[in-house]
Every structure is written in C-alpha cells, then in structure tokens.
C-alpha cells in the first residue's frame with residue numbers, strides 16, 4: 001500500500017486524539033494513505049497528491065511558483081503484512097485510515113482490516129473519505145465507521161468529480177456513515193442544506209466543521225458556525241488537533 005510520510009521513508013502512522021467529528025477526543029492510531037482523486041484548494045495534506053508532475057492548483061501556490069511535492073520523497077510503500085504487524089504492535093485498537101483518499105486503495109485496505117480483526121476482533125476501524133467512492137467487498141463489510149466529507153464549491157473541484165449523488169445516497173442509507181462538511185463562509189449553509197436534502201442525509205448524522213489550518217482561522221469561524229449549527233439542527237465539530245498541535249504532520 002502507498003502511504004504518506006512524516007519524514008522521508010517514515011510512514012505517517014501516529015497515535016493521537018481524533019480531532020474531528022463524531023469520535024472527536026478518542027485516542028486513535030492514524031494511518032495516512034497517499035493519493036487523492038480530489039484536489040481541494042485548502043487541503044491540509046496536499047503532500048498526498050500535489051506532486052511535481054501535476055497541474056493542480058492550491059492556495060499555498062505563489063503566483064510564479066506552485067507549491068509542488070516530490071512523489072518519491074513524499075510516499076513510501078508497505079505490504080499488507082508489514083502494516084498488520086506494525087498496527088498490532090501499537091497500544092490502541094481504534095484505527096483511522098485517512099489520506100488523501102484511502103478508498104483508492106480499498107482492496108488492500110479490506111485485506112489489512114480482515115487480518116487485524118482476525119487477530120483481535122476488538123479493532124474498531126474508522127475511515128476518512130471524501131464521499132466520491134463506494135466501499136466494496138471486504139472494505140464495505142469490515143469498516144465500522146465512515147467519516148464522509150463531501151466537498152462544496154469552495155473546494156475548487158469541478159462538480160462532476162466532487163459530487164457523486166448515488167454514492168452519497170449510499171452513505172446516507174448506511175447508519176455507519178456520518179457526514180463532516182467543511183465550511184468557509186456563512187453563505188455555504190445554503191449549499192449544505194441543498195446537499196443534505198438531495199442526498200437524504202439525516203441532520204443528526206451531519207457535522208459542520210470550520211475550514212482552517214491555524215487556531216486563529218478556526219477561531220474566526222467557530223462562533224458563527226456554532227450558531228448556524230444550532231439554528232439548522234446540525235452537529236458542530238472543531239479541529240481539536242489544530243488547537244493542540246497546529247498544522248503538523250503526524251499529529
């Protein structure tokens with residue numbers, strides 16, 4: 001499987017508190033897989049996809065110098081066997097596969113989860129996914145919780161690649177899925193309401209989260225977003241890890 005790295009050659013696997021959404025505050029092991037099928041302008045893990053041979057644009061780009069990452073330096077490959085051994089040795093059974101988009105590697109991911117649960121059925125598996133890819137096979141069967149984060153227009157992705165109605169309806173009909181939508185401005189609320197209605201997401205399984213990669217940016221949005229959640233009946237989530245550690249790999 002292809003993973004992101006904290007340092008060249010070191011896979012980004014780390015023990016931290018889940019910072020976002022329904023399980024916020026829970027001790028977890030994160031496994032960050034490389035590669036994404038979307039290219040959000042504000043993505044905080046652009047080192048999983050914004051490689052030198054691509055044309056993608058990101059907010060961090062300087063006008064004449066796009067911020068691009070070296071694919072070889074930013075990725076590392078590990079077999080399912082190696083990852084199984086690595087995760088079994090860690091003192092935490094809540095595993096969160098994130099990325100990038102982890103379902104791009106769902107066949108191997110399913111095998112990895114199967115091996116983990118064979119050894120220890122108490123493993124609890126969350127996945128952070130952008131909601132454009134349906135889980136299949138072992139992944140569909142064995143993932144305990146889908147944290148689905150559909151992207152709005154402000155992400156900069158074309159509608160055709162970021163919005164897959166049938167896939168969102170699939171998640172809306174699966175009680176293991178909850179939705180975590182990144183919000184930038186109060187005007188995003190109308191887009192959220194239309195999305196929630198069209199996909200049939202129950203409001204009780206919808207979390208709104210401020211966009212921000214610094215405590216200051218988050219703070220600016222938290223107050224009006226909390227009010228908006230109260231008014232519309234959605235859940236609110238901050239980004240605990242940004243307040244605790246800043247925008248740092250491996251946290």
Ligand SMILES: Nc1nc2[nH]cc(C(=O)O)c2c(=O)[nH]1
Pocket residue numbers: 016017018019020030098099128241251
């Ligand atoms: N602590 C912590 N919580 C997180 N929840 C979702 C994360 C992600 O990057 O997907 C994340 C992350 O990177 N760190």
Ligand code: SF4
Pocket residue numbers: 036037038039040042043044045046048049099100101130
């Ligand atoms: S879907 Fe997630 S990982 Fe992919 S570009 Fe958007 S924010 Fe980044």
Ligand SMILES: [Mg+2]
Pocket residue numbers: 044045
């Ligand atoms: Mg993150």
